[in-house]
Amino acid sequence: MNTADLGLPVDVPSTALFTDQYEFTMLQAALKSGTAERRSVFEVFTRRLPNGRRYGVVAGTGRVLDAVENFRFDEDVLGFLRERRIVDEGTLEWLADYRFSGDIWGYPEGEVYFPGSPIMRVEGTFAECVLLETVILSILNHDSAIAAAASRMASAAGDRPIIEMGARRTHELAAVAASRAAYLGGFTSTSDLAAGFRYGIPTVGTSAHAFTLLHDRERDAFQAQVNSMGRGTTLLVDTYDVAEAVRTAVEVAGPELGAVRIDSGDLLLVAHRVRQQLDELGATDTRIIVTSDLDEYAIASLAAAPVDAYGVGTQLVTGSGHPTSSMVYKLVARADSTEPGAPLVPVAKKSTGGKTSIGGRKWAARRLDEYGVAEAEVVGTGPVPPELAERQLLIELVKGGEVQAREPLDVVRDRHAAARANLPLSATQLSRGEPVIPTEYVNRRSGSPTGA
Template identity: 85%
Template sequence: MNAADLGLPVAVPSTALFTDRYELTMVQAALRAGTAGRRSVFEVFSRRLPEGRRYGVVAGTGRVLDAVENFRFDPGVLEFLADRGIVDAPTLDWLSGYRFRGDIFGYPEGEVYFPGSPIMRVEGTFAECVLLETVILSILNHDSAVAAAASRMAVAAGGRPLIEMGARRTHELAAVAAARAAYVGGFATTSDLAAGFRYNIPTVGTSAHAFTLLHDSERDAFRAQVDSLGGGTTLLVDTYDVTEAVRMAVEIAGPELGAVRIDSGDLLLLAHRVRQQLDDLGAHKTKIVVTSDLDEYAIASLAAAPVDAYGVGTQLVTGSGHPTCSMVYKLVARADTAEPGAPLRPVAKKSMGGKMSMGGRKWAARRTDADGVAEAEVVGTGPVPEELAGRQLLVELVRGGEVVAREPLDAARDRHTAARGALPLSATQLSKGEPVLPTEYL
């Protein structure tokens, strides 16, 4: 259960200032020009995947819905804007009543995406939609980067459990978001209690080297931990001598010792030696957990080792070298007037330098071959071909300002496993390559 399940009060701060100043100054100018109420369509997409990546992972959708729901200009926020002279009085008055009353569609959380995929579509008036740009991109860029790294690590782990333990390697709030994204990408547990509390992610953890160093001997430390947590605990065995620590761990906890953790040294060599030693001591069911600056490549290198679980920190929460997905939020269609029902027309940025975009309100579908394996990401602005009608990717998330797509986090996690499994086998290669699916425009 999380805080809400227990009936405990949960603070819901305004997200209105998780934005850039120019979003508000654009609204001010548009209000004065009479264009703020024009119906508009914005889309989130990435022009390319991070170098060498073969697919992206949509993560953070649930957090986006929370942010949109809590995007309110309360008195304290309005006072800040007024004191700093950021916007004028008419704009402050408009912001005081701000509620997003438009519609949002998007790829469901956990789905995979490719260059050009319209990951999220936001529809409403220009003013109400443009204000959401920064917070939506902030969430999706961070969470999708972590989820993509987590997905690659899950592939490398080959079904062995992964533990998220990067809280001390990033901002304290980013740590919670990273744990959530990692869970969507395939991690089983987190060490971060705030993530467990907020998102009901299973938490794990026992002791660090400091606990061993606190005691007069390693034996005293192991005894204290076993007495407190039971024989099924995980003992950290690389503070001094690994071989002696493993022998002592089994002696104290018995052959039913839950696990030993190795956090340094040649993990491949040590894992084999420790497994042999555990078996010789009769601790056949004792598991081996390895940590120590792992990434997907290090995990893959341990595929043949007798390792039962991996703990990953720094490389996970930093996207394993790609901490953002370079997603953008672009106006792709708008009405010529603010009249209700005014028709939309496509608009697009035409500048050079690789920053061009495609105008028009888009749909997306994934074409598959006769065996059900994905073969192309199809994006279009016109009618959806009949053969793709049942394969459309965008789902309704917000209708008339009301969230309509709440789901358990496990649903996103399961969806990702299924989506990744439907890609060509080459998607799971860790070597650098092009996106595993081409994007076709209709």
């Protein structure tokens, strides 16, 4: 596995240190107590969606699979752990041979999720599973937050293309992951070339205000860009006077001008004025692209404006106010001994303060109403009811340490569009509200719904 595929600098040999220290100290203690080899089941879920969100989006699964494959302890990593005295020599010897050999099940990437959904299930020995907690959560929490914001923005944009352009507003490696998550969520292209190179996402971009300011006249800047990129280019028209810039742009490029971009001002008012001016100048096919700190609410407010595409940066890469999905990675079952075939015992945190969890290895299914629209997320720990057998959500991602379900990004993108379309219409409302469908828990013994 090439570390470049993970968005890592070439001098980072593995993902093994994308980990909190206590994963290693737990490992050492478990090795000493003889419990490290107990078969264990960990689940990733969130207790609640971000305030006001109607659904979540599973994103980052493909990156998780890459990270698990690349979770290796080479000499440099082992040397660091030894030098810092983080673990003892016996633990270092165990780590030197580490390869995840367990199973991972999860919601298909691009699927939607709700509070309590077992988004990912990691099974194996306690020792091999506990080490993956931080890297799995860091990927899923970030990517799912970005994808959820992107999905809301894409829904607000309707059929109009939406461009991801937030690389300069976040960490350089997070920018690549954000572009991937945004494309999954419905964005059509990115300005980030690293994302285009790594994931095949379409890339776009022409010029910034600096290019206009470089030239003695705005006309000279437009002429230089058209000479270089052709008449179908996009000219930025709000460096000085918008009306004058539009007039100059059409004079330079002719009615074949591809698009103009507006990056400031009252976008609703300016877009109407620019559309009227372009039409009067004969540039009826010239598109209007708007940028400038857009979010889903701003995009929705421009629904009636003559806008052809949107560009979104800061609000997208920060999750539009919710930069994390608040997912957790919890032990829900473990064997009662290290003996092969030892039965699993459900375990769960029972403390107060809203952080309780439900023990047991879970399945999940989505129940549909008579019209084929989702009406409930059903999560259970016992046998799957026959009527839900064909609606189960978890698929096998890793079996015996081998990846089973790596997918092209376009497949994931299409899956999300289909999953969102299968939700009640209120899922696309931007007003604050509860999750669009409830989560129901099926009791292991009775098989009866207990409510969310």
